[in-house]
Amino acid sequence: MLTKTEERYLKAIYKINELWPSLVSTNALAHKVRTSAASVTDMIKKLAAKELVFYEPYKGVRLSAQGVAIATQLVRKHRLWETFLVQKLDFEWSEVHEIAQHLEHIPSEKLVQQLDRFLDYPKFDPHGDPIPNAEGKFTLREQLLLSRLEVGQSGTLVRVKSQQNDFLRHLDKLQISMGCTIHILERENYDQSMLIQIDNHHTVMLSKQISIMLFVRPA
Amino acid sequence: MLTKTEERYLKAIYKINELWPSLVSTNALAHKVRTSAASVTDMIKKLAAKELVFYEPYKGVRLSAQGVAIATQLVRKHRLWETFLVQKLDFEWSEVHEIAQHLEHIPSEKLVQQLDRFLDYPKFDPHGDPIPNAEGKFTLREQLLLSRLEVGQSGTLVRVKSQQNDFLRHLDKLQISMGCTIHILERENYDQSMLIQIDNHHTVMLSKQISIMLFVRPA
DNA sequence: AAATTTATTTAGATTCATCTAAATATTTTT
DNA sequence: AAAAATATTTAGATGAATCTAAATAAATTT
Numbered sequence: 001m002l003t004k005t006e007e008r009y010l011k012a013i014y015k016i017n018e019l020w021p022s023l024v025s026t027n028a029l030a031h032k033v034r035t036s037a038a039s040v041t042d043m044i045k046k047l048a049a050k051e052l053v054f055y056e057p058y059k060g061v062r063l064s065a066q067g068v069a070i071a072t073q074l075v076r077k078h079r080l081w082e083t084f085l086v087q088k089l090d091f092e093w094s095e096v097h098e099i100a101q102h103l104e105h106i107p108s109e110k111l112v113q114q115l116d117r118f119l120d121y122p123k124f125d126p127h128g129d130p131i132p133n134a135e136g137k138f139t140l141r142e143q144l145l146l147s148r149l150e151v152g153q154s155g156t157l158v159r160v161k162s163q164q165n166d167f168l169r170h171l172d173k174l175q176i177s178m179g180c181t182i183h184i185l186e187r188e189n190y191d192q193s194m195l196i197q198i199d200n201h202h203t204v205m206l207s208k209q210i211s212i213m214l215f216v217r218p219a
Numbered sequence: 220m221l222t223k224t225e226e227r228y229l230k231a232i233y234k235i236n237e238l239w240p241s242l243v244s245t246n247a248l249a250h251k252v253r254t255s256a257a258s259v260t261d262m263i264k265k266l267a268a269k270e271l272v273f274y275e276p277y278k279g280v281r282l283s284a285q286g287v288a289i290a291t292q293l294v295r296k297h298r299l300w301e302t303f304l305v306q307k308l309d310f311e312w313s314e315v316h317e318i319a320q321h322l323e324h325i326p327s328e329k330l331v332q333q334l335d336r337f338l339d340y341p342k343f344d345p346h347g348d349p350i351p352n353a354e355g356k357f358t359l360r361e362q363l364l365l366s367r368l369e370v371g372q373s374g375t376l377v378r379v380k381s382q383q384n385d386f387l388r389h390l391d392k393l394q395i396s397m398g399c400t401i402h403i404l405e406r407e408n409y410d411q412s413m414l415i416q417i418d419n420h421h422t423v424m425l426s427k428q429i430s431i432m433l434f435v436r437p438a
Numbered sequence: 439a440a441a442t443t444t445a446t447t448t449a450g451a452t453t454c455a456t457c458t459a460a461a462t463a464t465t466t467t468t
Numbered sequence: 469a470a471a472a473a474t475a476t477t478t479a480g481a482t483g484a485a486t487c488t489a490a491a492t493a494a495a496t497t498t
Contacts, residue, residue, distance in 0.1 A: 038476085039457075110310070244445080246445065255487065265484090277492095445492100457480100461476100462476080464473105468470090
């Protein structure tokens, strides 16, 4: 049985590796779990002793097959709970990440299974992230960074790249929500900001910073 | 902010005190939280320093008003989660206690509130235990130990006194479930066992041991 | 009331996850 | 390739929750 902390590290390694597929550095991991590099080294050794990661001192760490399996189940639980909180308990998408961080560590195979069934086996969570099934498999959708769309093109918002509270609440303010249609009206060359129209309705300026955080399915 | 362990102790004191309204002894508490008396003494001092309990060395411990408030909220969360697991996720009443032990420590005021709403403000959990509301108040129903009913009398099962897995599964086997009608047909004098009829249908022998674990509302 | 038994507390050690500071390895700059 | 900067590991300490063993207090028995 793993401690909550061990699970946190495994999932952090998984997530970093998802973005940057290579050995995960001690520092990157320390940043992700908000602790010191020294603590990370300690924990990595523990996980290596349990054969959940492969570790080469000074080089970095990567998950073993077993480590991947555990991390995937954590991601599954996290995303199912987020879906539950939004769909059933009327939470905002900006509120659920933190609570799901706790819920994902509740130990019960049956709980996840029944939750999945209760939600009718959702494939994506409120942020558009894919939900692994019981076997750890998940669907990848066609997706493209909004910043890559050309002027004149349109896309449907299918995923956001950050769960940060203030980022999501900013999107709320702009009335940008999952599934909305975004049409590119203009693009400024000097700062890559873009003028967009949302759901054929209102028009807003989007900074590059934001446009690289949104995934769309091109129309 | 309290640790999960501190919360466990507070709730344990609350529950022991509920059954035996007096100072809670170190040993009783040690037994309840399955640890040593020495550990309990340590923890009690910590809780006393936080003014959540009043502690007299060698005499015992009792909750302060603040301690009662926290314990009551834990009971509330525990019972709401149990209700959720049975009503929404199709768990058996014998399976939910352990999972709820974990869920009750998830920190989020809004989570409890929304869960309560989602369940439509239930007053009792699957074992018939009253669910405190957000203010900590709960309803007491008229209830009587089944063992106190006379031959010829009937009652409706409204509460069970234990959450133990094997006890509840034994009731399942006897087809005794919450809300069923129990009619006393005979009582043996030498061991206080009773012959009962359930829902005007099948007939079984109940040992005293079991009859003192069931609360009924007399018909 | 003294002796014995039982309950409780104290003392000292252990494990987990963390920290800071110092040492060492690696990478980058010059 | 040497120097400087950065990243990583080691060493030693800390706080939380636990343990065992020993000391002490309270309750019970004789």
